[in-house]
Amino acid sequence: MHVYVQAIIDAFALLLSGSGEVWPVIGLSLAVSGSATLIATAIGLPIGYFLGMSRFAGRGSLILLVNTAMGWPPVVVGLFVYMALSRTGPLGDLALLFTPQAMVIAQVILAAPLVAGVTTAAIASVPRDLRLQLRALGASRFQEAFEVFKESRRGVMAAVIAGFGGIISEVGAVSIVGGNIQGSTRVMTTAIVFNVNRGEFGLAMAWGMVLLGIALVANAALTMLQQSGTRYER
Numbered sequence: 001m002h003v004y005v006q007a008i009i010d011a012f013a014l015l016l017s018g019s020g021e022v023w024p025v026i027g028l029s030l031a032v033s034g035s036a037t038l039i040a041t042a043i044g045l046p047i048g049y050f051l052g053m054s055r056f057a058g059r060g061s062l063i064l065l066v067n068t069a070m071g072w073p074p075v076v077v078g079l080f081v082y083m084a085l086s087r088t089g090p091l092g093d094l095a096l097l098f099t100p101q102a103m104v105i106a107q108v109i110l111a112a113p114l115v116a117g118v119t120t121a122a123i124a125s126v127p128r129d130l131r132l133q134l135r136a137l138g139a140s141r142f143q144e145a146f147e148v149f150k151e152s153r154r155g156v157m158a159a160v161i162a163g164f165g166g167i168i169s170e171v172g173a174v175s176i177v178g179g180n181i182q183g184s185t186r187v188m189t190t191a192i193v194f195n196v197n198r199g200e201f202g203l204a205m206a207w208g209m210v211l212l213g214i215a216l217v218a219n220a221a222l223t224m225l226q227q228s229g230t231r232y233e234r
Contacts, residue, residue: 007205011213014206021182026210029187030218032100033168036107040163043112048119048159049145053131063120069113074106078176081106085177098179103187106173111163118162122155123148154227161222168215188214 014022051063083089085097085105096102126148134144149156171189178185180194188211195204 003205007202007209010202010206011209014203014210021186024183025186025188025191026214028100028185029168029189029211030214032103032174032187033107033164036104036111036167037160037164039104039108040111040115041160043108044115044159044163045119045149045156047112047116048156049123049148051116051120052123052126053148063117066113066117066120070117072110072113074110074170074172075176077109078106078173081109081173081177097177098181098185100178100185102177103174103185106177107167107170110170110173111167114166115159115163118159119156122152122159125155126151157222157225161219164222165215165219168218169211 047066051059051066081102082097084091085094085102086092096105130151131144131148134147139147169189171193174185174187175190175193178187178190180186180190186194188207192204192207192211195201195207
């Protein structure tokens, strides 16, 4: 137990050390994962709404594909993005490899299926009677979508939380496409791996505690937003 207590102490010492590397690493981690979550949400919500609301041949296959993508191994996604962005890849001319932008692309691919899959389940759980009632009242497609999202908002927020949680602690993809370059693409997860490889386990544990703390705060904020308004519904 002492080693964990010491890790917490080291984590606070790390944050208060004034080191020029610490806060840029934290900032880049939040910037990459935050941007990827926003983009994945913009992609995943419409897909989830479409799959949750529609009934057509092949829908089950598409849902199966989305659910399968929810479990994509990060290292495989990282390899796929690396090959696409390498000099000989189809997107090599963009020169994005080993940049934060490449890390965002990899994390979007990981998070979008999570957002889409959970959103599909949330939208599909909305009673069909509500949709019929909205249409009978002459609601436009936009108004209908707004009310459906409002009805399923907790499930939709759970989708966003799942997307963010799935990438803030991810290391495989960002390590492959980012290269863990100090001062450029090093984030908290790759900093942990870097220090473990150097045998600096105390510093690695301190970074781990910082990552856990930030993930807890971010997800607590999302959860509070998800639960807002509950007291007025009964």
